[in-house]
Amino acid sequence: MPNILNASFQAAEGESIQLYLDAEGIVVSTGSACASGDIKPSHVLMAKTGDAEVAHSSIRFSFGLDNTEADIERVMEVLPGIIERLQKISTIERNIK
Amino acid sequence: MNEGQDWIYTDMVKEHFMHPRNFLFGDESKFKCDAVGIVGNPICGDQMKMYIKVKDDKIEDIRWKTYGCASAIASTSALSELAKGKTLDEALKISAKDIDDYLGNLPKHKFHCSVLGHQALAEAIEKYRERQ
Numbered sequence: 001m002p003n004i005l006n007a008s009f010q011a012a013e014g015e016s017i018q019l020y021l022d023a024e025g026i027v028v029s030t031g032s033a034c035a036s037g038d039i040k041p042s043h044v045l046m047a048k049t050g051d052a053e054v055a056h057s058s059i060r061f062s063f064g065l066d067n068t069e070a071d072i073e074r075v076m077e078v079l080p081g082i083i084e085r086l087q088k089i090s091t092i093e094r095n096i097k
Numbered sequence: 098m099n100e101g102q103d104w105i106y107t108d109m110v111k112e113h114f115m116h117p118r119n120f121l122f123g124d125e126s127k128f129k130c131d132a133v134g135i136v137g138n139p140i141c142g143d144q145m146k147m148y149i150k151v152k153d154d155k156i157e158d159i160r161w162k163t164y165g166c167a168s169a170i171a172s173t174s175a176l177s178e179l180a181k182g183k184t185l186d187e188a189l190k191i192s193a194k195d196i197d198d199y200l201g202n203l204p205k206h207k208f209h210c211s212v213l214g215h216q217a218l219a220e221a222i223e224k225y226r227e228r229q
Binding site: 088091 | 114115117120121122123135137139140141142143144145146162163164165166167169170206207210
């Protein structure tokens, strides 16, 4: 699906990213709608990456006709801070600076 | 996931997720502690680390780090509040149910994977006692 983008972030868990974004009025998911409510890592991401930690550290953006460039800019305003905050309280050491 | 739904968590969980207490931000060497305990595994989606500072057999100060979902972060934050100032024996008695009660109950499917912090705390206390 060309309108769907998966993004994985080292050391930051997907649902936490999702809910901090939700608090900013930005709605994303942590997996497909048909797997909604399932806490297991996405089988698609598992098949693609083979890494459960990466699969757990993922969010999924679904874009529609109503989305604008301003929406994307808004995401980019708040997302880096959310990721950094989660990484700094995470038990997982980041390998990249 | 909560697409098209309201928050699945209580206000207390939301409060501890949005404004966690006693977390250790960034470099862990910044907090001079007496012992550390760890539980969980990122592969399973949740991992918690508890850092304790002990004085006169009491938890004088406590910090934590968590990789995990909102309920994992909130429950570790809640545990840190419950444990602070307690004697080591009292802190060892804090159970998953105590954390769940404090937070006003987590969703059932989240309980077992996210309320693990007390095991990390017990490990930290055990390590502290071994060294005494």
